[in-house]
Amino acid sequence: MTRPTLVDVARVAGVSRATAARVLAGETKVDARMSAAVEHAAKELGYETNSAARMLRGGRAGAIALIVAFNELDSLTGTFFTSVLKGAAKGLYAGEVQPVLLPADHDEGDRIPRFLRSGAIDGAIIILQHEITHLAEALVDSPVPIAWVGRPRVALAPDAIVIDSDNYGGGRLAARALADAGRRRLGIIAGPRDMEPARDRIRGWRDELAQLGIDPSPIVHGEFTLVSGSAAMARLLKRYPDLDGVFASSDLMANGAIRVLQAAGRSVPSDVAVIGFDDVAIATTMDPTLTTVRQPLEDMGRVAAETILAVVQGREVDRQPILTTTLVQRESA
Amino acid sequence: MTRPTLVDVARVAGVSRATAARVLAGETKVDARMSAAVEHAAKELGYETNSAARMLRGGRAGAIALIVAFNELDSLTGTFFTSVLKGAAKGLYAGEVQPVLLPADHDEGDRIPRFLRSGAIDGAIIILQHEITHLAEALVDSPVPIAWVGRPRVALAPDAIVIDSDNYGGGRLAARALADAGRRRLGIIAGPRDMEPARDRIRGWRDELAQLGIDPSPIVHGEFTLVSGSAAMARLLKRYPDLDGVFASSDLMANGAIRVLQAAGRSVPSDVAVIGFDDVAIATTMDPTLTTVRQPLEDMGRVAAETILAVVQGREVDRQPILTTTLVQRESA
């Protein structure tokens, strides 16, 4: 049960501790025989570098945190964040770094900031979600680098790391697609007011409508979830009974909205065209299948991983990449 | 960005490093004025104990790993593991320990065992799942204590930590319930052959049937997922077209099985009664709602957390608790 140390490896291999360290660090200028002896001893003893000692010496932990909203772990909204998560984990694996998921709650105090300050990990990726927006403030001046997936609504340092998709452009795409389909009586189901990506989608949507000379549409807000999408659609329908096009700014909300439209006797897309945002799995399994603005979620996660790794390792890198959004044409619009 | 150290705190407070350490460790026999000065300095500097240094000194990391199958993160089967996860996380929070989720893959080599050997965490909880059964072997002689939720199919040390539910008793409950409902032509959709809990359910089922003098039923195997439940049901139906009762040993498989039965023109429960296992959310939203054997999943997670914490802290504790399973009567049987 007692872990072997570098001294044990050195003793078994018959070399100094320094030499053993060099071999295990991959240095090449070591006598081949010594090198082989060290490798052999390490394997035989089941040696693994003590991460605490390495870190204390000024090295890296070899672990990056992925901070996610705890609630999401068992809800359907998970489809968004799990895609990002998957990409991020793959990116970290590729960098030989251990991804470490930290569940965060909206009511848990400063556990997460404290953990980051304790130096156990080299950096963190935060997947922006409505439930954990409060973390943004607590982590603005974090001692370890943080990559935001989705821009938080706090003042960030100019060199902050933010990976985002082109939400503004996506909003424009949605407006243009509905206009191209001949729709003129439009409405938007926006996301939470406290989320910057949600606001960017609204801005893009409005700008494009203005440019096309279409009346500014009424806005209702949801929380990116299916249930909130249904509720928002009901409100929108009451306010604007003869609308013929809806931009629901998440696929889950689009799903909820379509259910409400259908229940109200509206056919989709013939009576009302609906466009979503995200392009998660549900978009292809719904009936009708969902026309939507695609965010490259897994890519966003992967880029977040690559970016934070570069920063941790002191390499130059674009700290605020914006990934392209594209329109995916299906049946609903 | 440079983290303050204990020396900084001591200097600001005007005391020795030793005294500062004592105050922060919560020792009471310290002069009140010094104590206050230290507390103040620590807060002002945003001091947090360097976990690497503490660990190296022989202390604890203050973090426990939760090892979960990566694939599960975005599939519906997540309902089982997220319940356990939630309970475990709550239990760790209560113990002031940071839960750290490590996604594991079936093909990832020995990343996880190596991470555990690196000493970055104090212990681990593994939620047994089909996809990561291979980890069981790699972790049998782990240097840090491991709590298994669900007994793995490897030879464990007698003092191994295993949190399980009474799968055997649950199997008996299912058999008795179907028998009580007057069913005599029974079949079982069992779980994966390489999972001990799945095997325990079969044994309980068989023993109870034998005791009741009912014919041993045919067995088909699924993988605890909805799709595999459908496939298994189709096979079972072909083999035994006039069965009138099925024990599907996970709720998801029961869900899949019922769909197949209904598609085949059998009414549930009048033609065929179906009993599941787990009692996850879907059991109450299906049509008909599912009669099932309940495992207290969240409790299992919580008990796993409490048990590993006790072991890490050197406290005495029951290392192999078995939680009770109960029958939850709904519409399907």
Place this chain on the structure above:
DNA sequence: CTGAAAGCGCTTACAG
């Protein structure tokens, strides 16, 4: 190319 030694930040046995 190899080894002896310093030092990362902490905790605690020891001396006072």
Place this chain on the structure above:
DNA sequence: CTGAAAGCGCTTACAG
């Protein structure tokens, strides 16, 4: 009750 000092396991600048 308080402080000086040792030592956890590692990496690397320094000397040879």
